[in-house]
Amino acid sequence: MARREPRVLGMVLAGGEGKRLYPLTADRAKPAVPFGGSYRLIDFVLSNLVNAGYLRICVLTQYKSHSLDRHITQTWRMSAITGNYVTPVPAQQRLGPRWYTGSADAILQSANLIYDDKPDYIIVFGADHVYRMDPRQMVAQHIESGAGATVAGIRVPRSEASAFGVIDADSEGKVVDFLEKPAHPPGLPDDPEATYASMGNYVFTTSTLLEALREDADNEDSNHDMGGDIMPMMVKRGEAYVYDFKDNDVPGSEDRDHGYWRDVGTIDAYYEAHMDLIAVHPIFNLYNQQWPIYTHHPQLPPAKFVEGGIAQESMVGAGVIVAGATVRHSVLSTNVRLNAGAYVEGSVLMDGVQIGRGAVVRRAILDKDVVVPDGAHIGVEPELDRTRYHVSSGGIVVLGKSQLALP
Incomplete structure (x- = not known):
């Protein structure tokens, strides 16, 4: 008799406000923030699950979820005839008139x-990280170990680990403590100068999770x-194990992008993750066809470069027109328009951005439908930018959705 494959349900936590x-x-939930010229942040976790064959996925939403719900329902359509689905689930208030408290x-x-x-098992993954992962390997370890809960850990230098939830595990992978941003992170049994940072990805045995x-x-x-309360409970019971992300082997990955994972929870981290994409040999390779990142691609013509317009070391989306302008080290989403004499460098331009004649944009993130008028300068005079726009601690200038830049 053929062995029954374990039944696995995916649950994606996508209610984050992303302050x-x-x-x-x-104007949108954090998992719905555009990324990489074509995608939304949630596309990465959903692609990982779907590529692994986990095709029943509930996405739990809450904060400003309209664009996220629309993206999921229009993009992530599974075959209903085989019982597969990716469905957004808003806060239902089934336990009383309240929203999610955690x-x-x-x-x-x-x-x-x-x-x-x-x-039989439940995968609980976050929705706002940029990475590739084959979750089948984590599920297999969870089943083999007999754990009640398994948490994915990524190795980070101890000097940087205080910024994360930290996993302290023994040489067998059993978690002995779960620490939130400790001042003195523990080292690993095989590498005293490294620490496991929690990736916010979990696998649970169903009965264990429901009881907890x-x-x-x-x-x-x-x-x-989950990280602050449920996992410490599992640790006290002796039922928690760590899955070492460095052991995850994604089809088509290469040495340079093996084990890549970015928490893009801040403007500076979000910006740096984009810069990772445009190197000649990118440390995160969007062009891996064996483990694709899926999304909805609008019906648009190819990008066009006219009147001497050029783009160097950049990613340029469909429908973009670069007319007599120069683009360097940047990521341009769909339908961006750059006019004669405009100069864009080290920037992220989202869908529908318009850059006027002679305008200069440096080290900036421009959200959808931002308009930069002729001759305007962004990212050129830092002190002036701080009086006009949102500027991150790392000096990245950010204009919100549909904002009109000042002359």
Whole structure:
């Protein structure tokens, strides 16, 4: 008799407000923020799950979710005849008139999805990181170890680990402590100068997760958070193991992009992740055809360069027209227009941005439909920019959706 494959349900936590990405999150949830010229942040986790063959996925949404819901329903259509789906699930208030109070509460309030699907295991992944991962390998380790919960950890230098939730594990991979941004992060058994940072990706045995969620809900002192409350509970029970992300082998990956993962939770991290894309040999390769990143591509003509317009070391989306302008080290989304004499360098331009004649844009992020008038300068005079626009701690100038730049 053929062995039954374990039934796995994907649950993606996509309710984050993303305050540190303001103004990009002023009008949308963080997972819906555009990335890489063609994608939304949520496309990366959904692509990882779908490429692995996990085709029943619930996306738990809450904050300003309209554009996220629309993107999921228009883009991520699975075959209903085979029982597959990717569905957005808003806060349903099934446990009373309240919104989600934390990531664990979001799953508890959506427990009906688990009871309906009857999975053996549940994948709980975040929705706002840029990476490739084959989650089948993490699920296989979870099953083999007999763990109740497995958390993915990425190795980071100890000197940088205080910015993360940190996993302290023994030589067998059993988690002995789960620490939130510790001042003195523990080293690894095989590398004292490195630490496991939590990637916010978990695999649970279904019965274990449901029991933990119910216990957590009764704890009035809990923040009802997966990393802050559920995982420490699993550690105390001796049921938590770590999955080392360096062991994950994604088809088509190369040495330079093996183990790439970026938390793009701040403007500066979001900007740097874009700069990672445009190197001659990018450390995150969007062109891996064996593990594609899926999204919805609008019906647009190819990019056009006229009147001497050029783009160097850049990514340029469909429908873009560069007319007598110069683009360097930048990422241009669809339908961007650059007019004669304009100069764009080290910038991220989202859909529908218009750059006027003779305008200069340096080290900037321009959200959808931003208009830069003729002769305007952005990223040229830092002190003036700070009086006019949002400027990150790293000096990146950000204009929000549909904002009109000042002359």
